[in-house]
Amino acid sequence: MARMQSVGNWWRWKAKHHIDVVVRWWWGATKFGMNLIGVATFFFIVSLFYKTLFDTSIAIEPISVPKPLQESGYSPDVASKHLRDALMLSIERASKAQRLQKRVREPDC
Numbered sequence: 001m002a003r004m005q006s007v008g009n010w011w012r013w014k015a016k017h018h019i020d021v022v023v024r025w026w027w028g029a030t031k032f033g034m035n036l037i038g039v040a041t042f043f044f045i046v047s048l049f050y051k052t053l054f055d056t057s058i059a060i061e062p063i064s065v066p067k068p069l070q071e072s073g074y075s076p077d078v079a080s081k082h083l084r085d086a087l088m089l090s091i092e093r094a095s096k097a098q099r100l101q102k103r104v105r106e107p108d109c
Contacts, residue, residue: 060084 060083062076069079 058087
């Protein structure tokens, strides 16, 4: 009888040990997951700040248009889009000119 009682205690101890291992593993995995989510969130917020602070963008709101242009179909929205397109074209031409100038200055090896 004592032998059966010690076997029962051994099984209880073994089951408790396995449960403890699973609980420890679960808490460790949860901590790791939460830390990973925290680090990812941090880098996401930093990238948003970086993009907001260092990204060059042009925002043109609708501009007032003279009456004759409005009658011919140019609304404030259309005029602002044309202005934006013209600015983007000039920026593109300037960057191409800078790249070309840089190539001319570089000596051939």
